[in-house]
Amino acid sequence: MQILFTPGPLLTTKTVKEAALVDMGSRDPKFVQIIQNIRSTLLKLSNVEEKDYTAVLLQGSGTYAIEATFHTVLKRETDKVLVVSNGAYGERQAKILTAINKKFVKLTYDENQKCLVEDIIKAIEEDPTITHLSMVHSETTSGIINDIDFVHRLSRRVVFILDAVSSFGAYEIPVSKLNIDFLISTSNKNIQGLPGFAFVIANKSILTQCKGNAASLVLDLYDQEEYMLKTQQFRFTPPTHVLRCFECALKEFEEEGSIKGRQKRYTELQQYLSQQMQSLGFKLFVDPKDQGCIITTFLFPKDPNFNFNQFYDYLAAKNLIIYPGKMTKAETFRVGSIGALTMENMHQLIEAIKAFIAETNLQVQ
Ligand SMILES: Cc1ncc(COP(=O)(O)O)c(C=O)c1O
Structure with missing residues (x-):
């Protein structure tokens, strides 16, 4: 069995898979009940009231739900989005808005820099x-974890859309308190379900005004929600097995201590990884004060003979799967600390990296 240090797809438990x-x-009726349980549990985890927010479930991955949110929420003539970007996923938002022809401006930061709140407030x-x-x-x-x-500090109300794809479930996000109107995440991140659907925690008073905005049939959250309210069904074939697995994953999530419990394990894994790798000479890409517990980026070793593919293949031969970097400027690789990983798995990875260094005589620094 492969051990995934990749934050999506990520490792799931045997019991979650067996639920399929x-x-x-x-x-x-049992399936209809599963959908309702999932929707109400997601709202509880978001710290919102059912009268104010709804959890819209959508087939597909996180990007589908982000695109669906933009399609549904934005009126082409009057609306303009400020996209704040310090990495590939911020850039992807701009790419989607360009593709679907909605107005936006972008505030861009370096990939190893946090987005600056004062700049965002000023721009708005x-x-x-x-x-x-x-x-x-x-x-x-x-x-990086952005603030x-x-x-609440803005002098006027803007609609706040948050891609929490890789943070939901590992960080407390009090959605209504933070004035978040649309929060997006997916089944195969920190809840540790199988990939197959995404969800949007949506402000009802805004969503109900979005009829007819989407220039897409499938990516219309308004329609998806309206149909669900009328029929308790998805509009198109639902990922029934994945939803069963997600319900099981939510139970295991509760058993681990919900958000706090999961954050504790991920943080322990991330800190161990970061300390061990630094003691082997690897350098961090992100300042530890901005570093989250989800994924860690390491700079390539100084040794000119380092070959990432050789490193990847060596670890993969031991069933340890890491991630290439996604930086435009620096040469990096990444190791995730989310999913059903244990400390034992992290020990295995560190031991394998030590063995690679010894066998290839790699000069890390
Ligand atoms: C922050 C963030 N946004 C968006 C996405 C895109 O999600 P997906 O690959 O499920 O479409 C990811 C994927 O990992 C992500 O980490």
Whole structure:
């Protein structure tokens, strides 16, 4: 079995996978109940009231839900988004907005720098045509956690869209308190379900005004929600097995101590990894004060003979799967600390990296 140090797809437990062994009709009352349980649990984890927010479930991966949110929420004529970007996922938002022809401006930071709250506030205050703010909480490109507790300081209300794809479940995100209107995450991140659907925690008072905005049939959150409310069904074939697995994953999530418990394990894994790698001479890409517990980026070793593919293949031959870097400027690789990983798995990885260094006579620094 491969051990995934990759933050998506990530490792899931055997019991979560086993929950897929049952076929269920989408109209079966038990399945309908599973959907309702998932929706209400996601709202509880978001610290919101059911009267104010709804959890829209959408087939597909995180990017589908981000694109669906932009399609649904933005009016082409009047709305303009401020996209704040310090990595590939911020850049992806700009790419989506360009592709679907919605107006935006972008505030860009280096990939190893946190987005600066004062700049964001200034950009919004200075441009009254900005109606929406969109950013990434945990920038999985680098591992940086961006600040998200500042929207209450704005002198006017902008709609706040947050990509929490890799942070939801590992960080407390009090959605209504932070004025987040649309929070996006997926089944195969920190809840540790199988890949297959994404969810959007949506402000109902805004979502109900979004009828007809989306220039897409499938990526219309308004329609998805309206149909769900009327029929308790998905509009199109639901990923029944994946939803069963997700319900099981939510139970295991509770058993581990919910967000606090999961954050504790991920943090222990990340800190051990970071300390051990630094003691082997590897350098961190992100300042430890901005580093989250999701993924860690390491600079390539100084040795000119270092070959990432050789390193990857060596570890993969031992069933240890790491991630290449995604930086545009620096040469890096990444190691995730989320999913059903144990400390024993992290020990295995460190021992294998030590063996690689010894066998190839690698000069790390
Ligand atoms: C922060 C962030 N945003 C968006 C995505 C895209 O999600 P997906 O690959 O599920 O489409 C990812 C994927 O890892 C992510 O980490």
